[in-house]
Amino acid sequence: MPTDDVVVCGVRHHGPGSARSVLTVLEQVAPAHVVIEGPPELDGIVGWAGDADLVPPVAALVYRPDLPSRSSFYPMATFSPEWNALRWAVRNDVAVSFADLPATHELADSYDRDDEPETWIDPIGQLAAAAGYTDAERWWEDAVEHRHTAAEGFAAITEAIAAMRAGHTDDPHLRRREAAMRRVLRQVMASGEGPVVVVCGAYHAPALTPDRFPTRTADTTTLKGLRRQKVAVTWVPWTSGRLAAGSGYGAGVTSPGWYAHCYATDDDQRVERWMVKVARALRDADLPAPTASAIEAARLANSLASLRGRPHAGLVECTDAALAVLCGGRSEPLQVIHDEVVVGHEMGSVPDGVPQVPLARDLDAAARSARLRRTAEAKTIVCDLRTPAGAAKSILLHRLLLLGIRWGRHADAGGTTGTFKEGWTLQWTPELAVAVIAASVHGGTVEQAATVRAVERARNAEHLVDVVDLLHECLPADLPEATGALVEEVDRRAATTHDTLHLMRATEPLARVCRYGDVRQLDTSRLRDVLDSLVRRICAGLSTAVVGLDDDAALQARRGIDAVIAAVRMLDHPALTGMWVEAVAKLVDRRRVHDGIVGRTVRYLLDGGHLPAEDVAARVSRALSPARPARDAASWVDGFLDGDAALLLLDPTLLGMLDGWISSVDVEVFDDLLPLLRRTFSRYTPTERNHIGQRVRHGTTRVAEERPLDPDVAPRAIRRVLELYGAAT
Numbered sequence: 001m002p003t004d005d006v007v008v009c010g011v012r013h014h015g016p017g018s019a020r021s022v023l024t025v026l027e028q029v030a031p032a033h034v035v036i037e038g039p040p041e042l043d044g045i046v047g048w049a050g051d052a053d054l055v056p057p058v059a060a061l062v063y064r065p066d067l068p069s070r071s072s073f074y075p076m077a078t079f080s081p082e083w084n085a086l087r088w089a090v091r092n093d094v095a096v097s098f099a100d101l102p103a104t105h106e107l108a109d110s111y112d113r114d115d116e117p118e119t120w121i122d123p124i125g126q127l128a129a130a131a132g133y134t135d136a137e138r139w140w141e142d143a144v145e146h147r148h149t150a151a152e153g154f155a156a157i158t159e160a161i162a163a164m165r166a167g168h169t170d171d172p173h174l175r176r177r178e179a180a181m182r183r184v185l186r187q188v189m190a191s192g193e194g195p196v197v198v199v200c201g202a203y204h205a206p207a208l209t210p211d212r213f214p215t216r217t218a219d220t221t222t223l224k225g226l227r228r229q230k231v232a233v234t235w236v237p238w239t240s241g242r243l244a245a246g247s248g249y250g251a252g253v254t255s256p257g258w259y260a261h262c263y264a265t266d267d268d269q270r271v272e273r274w275m276v277k278v279a280r281a282l283r284d285a286d287l288p289a290p291t292a293s294a295i296e297a298a299r300l301a302n303s304l305a306s307l308r309g310r311p312h313a314g315l316v317e318c319t320d321a322a323l324a325v326l327c328g329g330r331s332e333p334l335q336v337i338h339d340e341v342v343v344g345h346e347m348g349s350v351p352d353g354v355p356q357v358p359l360a361r362d363l364d365a366a367a368r369s370a371r372l373r374r375t376a377e378a379k380t381i382v383c384d385l386r387t388p389a390g391a392a393k394s395i396l397l398h399r400l401l402l403l404g405i406r407w408g409r410h411a412d413a414g415g416t417t418g419t420f421k422e423g424w425t426l427q428w429t430p431e432l433a434v435a436v437i438a439a440s441v442h443g444g445t446v447e448q449a450a451t452v453r454a455v456e457r458a459r460n461a462e463h464l465v466d467v468v469d470l471l472h473e474c475l476p477a478d479l480p481e482a483t484g485a486l487v488e489e490v491d492r493r494a495a496t497t498h499d500t501l502h503l504m505r506a507t508e509p510l511a512r513v514c515r516y517g518d519v520r521q522l523d524t525s526r527l528r529d530v531l532d533s534l535v536r537r538i539c540a541g542l543s544t545a546v547v548g549l550d551d552d553a554a555l556q557a558r559r560g561i562d563a564v565i566a567a568v569r570m571l572d573h574p575a576l577t578g579m580w581v582e583a584v585a586k587l588v589d590r591r592r593v594h595d596g597i598v599g600r601t602v603r604y605l606l607d608g609g610h611l612p613a614e615d616v617a618a619r620v621s622r623a624l625s626p627a628r629p630a631r632d633a634a635s636w637v638d639g640f641l642d643g644d645a646a647l648l649l650l651d652p653t654l655l656g657m658l659d660g661w662i663s664s665v666d667v668e669v670f671d672d673l674l675p676l677l678r679r680t681f682s683r684y685t686p687t688e689r690n691h692i693g694q695r696v697r698h699g700t701t702r703v704a705e706e707r708p709l710d711p712d713v714a715p716r717a718i719r720r721v722l723e724l725y726g727a728a729t
Contacts, residue, residue, distance in 0.1 A: 005195045006185070007031070009081070009154045010161060010205030014243065014253045016079040016263035017145030022199055025151050026088050032194030034089040035185055036082050037201060038074055038098035039106070041233045045355070048235055050090040053351040056083055057238035057256075059430060062103040065232050068437040070107045073430060075238045077256060079263035085199045095193070099184035099200075099208075101177045108229035123164030123203060138314065146267070146312045154205070162206035176226070178207040179219035186216065234355045236433040239376035240346040257344035258315045271313045272298045274341075278322050281340040287333050289326055297325040315342070345377035347428070358444035360436045363400075366446055370396050374428035380411050383422045394422050398477035399450040403439040405432055447479065454482040464493045465506040471527075472513045491530050494537075500545035503538050504560030507531065511567035531567065535576055538564060539583040547592045551635070554594035558639060561597070565604060581610050588619070595632045599623070599639025620654060624661040633661065634673045638680045645688035652695070659696050 007029055011018035026034070042060050056078050063071035076083035089096045128139035144157065170178075181200070185208060188196055198208050206212055243256040253259055258274075265273050275294045282289035301321035305313035319337070327333035352364075367374070370392040384390035397408040413423035442456070443449035454474050461467045471486040490510070497503055510531050546557050561584070568580050587593050587601045588611075602619055605611040622628075623636040637658065641648065648655045665673060681689055 006189065006198065006210050007151050007154070007195065008158055008198045008200065008205045008208050010157045010202035011081040011199060012140060012144065013082070013201060014075075014077055014080050014256070014259060015140075015145050016259045017141070019079050019081040019084045019263060021144075021150065021153065022081045022085050022197075023088060025154065026085065026197055028150060029195050029197055031094060031197040033095045033097065033188050033191070033196045034085050035097050035099050035188055035196060035198045035200075036085055037100055037181070037199065037204065038082065039072075039100050039103040040098050040184060041103050041231055042074065042098040043096070045233055045235055046086065046090065046096050048351060048354055049086045051351045053349060054235060054354075055349045056080070057240060057243055057346060058235050058348040058350060059238040060233060061236045061433060062107070062231050062233045063434065063437060064107050064229055065437075066230070068434055068440075071434050071437075072103060072106065073236075073238075075243055075430075077238075077240075077243055077260065079259045081199055085197070097184055097188055099181040099198075101173075101180040103231045103233075104228045105176075105226040107231055108227040121164065121168050123161045126164050127160055138310075138316070141314055142310055145262070146310075146314075157202055158205040158209060161202055162209075162212070165203075165206060175222055178204060179222040181208055182213055182219055183223070185210075186213075232355070235350045236430060237348045237350055237374070237428075238430050239348075239428075240344040241376055242430050244343050255315055255342045256346070257342050258318075260344070260346070267312055271301050271318060274298075274318055275301075275322070275326075277341050278318075278326060278337050281336055282326060282333055285333075285336045285340070287336065293325050297321040300325060345375070347374065347376040357437055357440040359440035359446065359449055360433075362445040363405075363436060366396050372396065372426065374407075375426070376428065378425055378427040380423060380425045382413050383424065385420045385422065390422075393424075394476060395478045396446065397424055397426075398473070399446050399479070402450045402454055402473055402477055402479075403435070403442070403446070405435045405439060407432060450477055451479050451482040454479060455485045458486050458489045463506075464490065464497055464502060465509060467493060468506045468509045468513065472509055475513060487527055487530065490527070494530060494534050500538055500541035501557055501560050503534055504557075504564050506563075507534060507538070507567035508563035510534065511570040514570070528571070531571065532573065532576060535564065535568065535571075535580065539579050542583045543586050543590060546587060546594070546597050547590070549594050549597070551594070551596075554596050554635075557594070557597055558600050558642070561600060561604075562642075581605070581608065585610065595623070595635040596639035599636040600642055601639075603640045603642065617653065620657055624657055626664060630665050630670075630673055631676075634676045634680075637661075638676060641680055642683065645684045645692060648692055649688070649695075655692070655695060 007025060009022050009025055039062060041062055048054050056076055059073040059075040061071060061073055086096060124140055125136040128136040131139055133139035200208055240256040244254055261274055275298045279289035279294040301313040301317045304317040304320060322337060323334055372393060383394045385394060400407050407428055408424040408426045411423035411425040413421040439449050442452040458467050458470055467489050474482050474486060514528050549557055568577050584601045584604060588598055606616045624633050
């Protein structure tokens with residue numbers, strides 16, 4: 001084939017003007033073959049481009065079946081030159097080939113570009129500087145995107161890029177990519193079918209012009225020795241937000257909404273229709289946007305373009321005009337414009353028959369059954385667990401969380417205090433398609449994969465508490481098989497774990513599992529038996545487990561004691577509660593028990609009514625005695641005051657004793673105690689700390705004087721209280 005029959009269109013990826021120009025060239029040349037930049041593996045999914053249900057933005061996903069995390073996306077939007085060339089070719093029954101370094105090499109383990117030197121030059125930036133522009137993007141828009149060009153225009157771009165690249169040595173990866181592109185192009189040219197149109201990034205255009213080709217031998221040598229790896233390819237939905245972020249071949253744009261508008265709108269109506277979109281977005285956000293202001297903003301944008309010497313008003317001029325006229329210089333409306341119009345929340349779709357792993361198909365079916373729609377915009381829903389629809393949504397989202405597919409994240413359920421509602425924030429991102437493929441190794445359905453994954457995580461868990469936390473995740477996911485396996489694992493580990501402190505940390509999450517099971521109407525009787533046995537073992541070993549601990553270990557022991565306290569309260573088992581109280585009571589007078597633990601146990605026994613107030617007062621007095629080391633006293637106080645501040649606020653005697661002790665500490669010792677005291681009082685709310693400070697400052701730390709009841713007032717007050725409580729008077 002003569003080299004003149006090859007037309008190279010050097011474009012800007014996702015450039016709307018480039019897309020229009022490519023369509024013009026295709027209509028003029030009527031090629032027999034279209035070659036598009038992209039890995040050759042995409043040839044296998046070209047046929048889907050003619051399906052009406054393949055709606056951009058979409059992306060071709062190439063991944064390794066054995067390691068889905070090794071993958072690449074190749075996004076396309078309605079305004080992408082590559083998408084327009086592909087759809088034109090399919091619509092006109094013209095052959096299509098993708099040309100780039102095959103993904104079978106790119107995704108191989110041995111292929112690593114991190115150590116390769118990069119000698120990348122910016123020809124667009126150099127051309128912009130030569131034209132007197134300080135912004136390369138603005139120059140490209142003015143020179144290319146805002147001017148509809150044909151084959152001659154693309155030839156001029158190729159010559160300009162070639163001049164900029166002359167004398168520069170490209171990095172090895174770029175040389176391999178362009179050698180692979182030429183290999184495909186040579187094969188197409190050898191067929192002799194007719195004219196060929198090549199659509200590629202402008203930087204590659206000179207390297208793909210046949211009269212500039214190096215020898216075939218040179219390209220073969222460049223590609224020699226590359227390892228291969230089996231890959232798979234499919235179409236997945238993409239979003240406008242991800243187009244803005246950029247991915248795949250690094251062709252992201254900052255304003256996909258604006259580019260889509262430019263592609264779909266004629267130049268003479270572009271600014272006016274843009275301002276209509278801006279005004280509508282502001283009104284939807286309950287912000288003022290009068291029609292007269294929208295008209296004035298459009299006029300201002302066009303005037304700014306004329307003053308700045310631009311052929312047409314661009315996004316910069318439209319934004320400046322909107323900021324001045326519609327936003328009044330405020331940032332809030334401008335942010336709305338950026339999020340809703342400049343970027344947008346568009347999300348593409350793919351046909352049902354597109355190649356998918358079985359797990360992805362089952363997820364699609366489960367999502368339809370639960371009436372969950374995938375959207376690029378974050379949306380919050382509330383699931384009522386009492387209804388079949390709400391329960392189905394919750395179960396699916398919990399199963400996906402177990403698989404690492406974070407389509408939904410827990411959110412506020414709307415201020416309800418009940419446990420029958422769950423709030424979720426849903427947002428689908430293209431990366432979740434990779435997560436689904438990665439999770440497919442565990443099973444072909446969501447339920448099966450989540451079960452296998454949960455059991456696998458339990459077996460690999462390092463600590464008992466990790467298994468209990470995992471069990472807490474499994475219950476709302478409604479995985480009976482996994483739940484049974486995890487209960488057995490908890491039972492086995494609890495029976496073989498001899499570390500009492502480690503067992504203590506597992507009690508509270510295990511009690512939460514039992515309590516949550518009640519809400520879900522699940523049978524947790526076996527789990528309650530495990531928890532009962534666990535608490536009994538802790539009671540038996542508590543007195544020896546807390547002896548001789550240093551400060552850090554004692555703090556961990558206190559947290560373990562708090563966990564058991566919470567678990568016992570949730571169990572509401574009188575015999576078990578009595579056993580626990582008896583075990584804790586042994587610690588208050590035991591030698592070599594850390595003062596922080598003693599203080600915490602005294603507080604627990606006081607709150608539960610297991611120690612008389614007089615006994616507690618005597619213990620506080622001894623703990624704060626000047627004869628005791630100040631640091632030991634501070635540790636005791638830290639344990640005793642752990643919790644809420646009600647004890648200090650309601651007991652002036654205790655507050656006075658604490659105030660007197662702190663006041664009597666020597667200055668040198670006080671400096672050492674200050675961090676510990678700060679930690680103690682930092683647990684209280686600012687309001688509680690303020691009230692304590694006010695009482696100390698004003699000297700109201702003494703016991704209030706008792707006054708006899710007024711026989712005339714007391715009966716009326718008592719009757720009113722009984723009425724408020726609904727009791728009979």
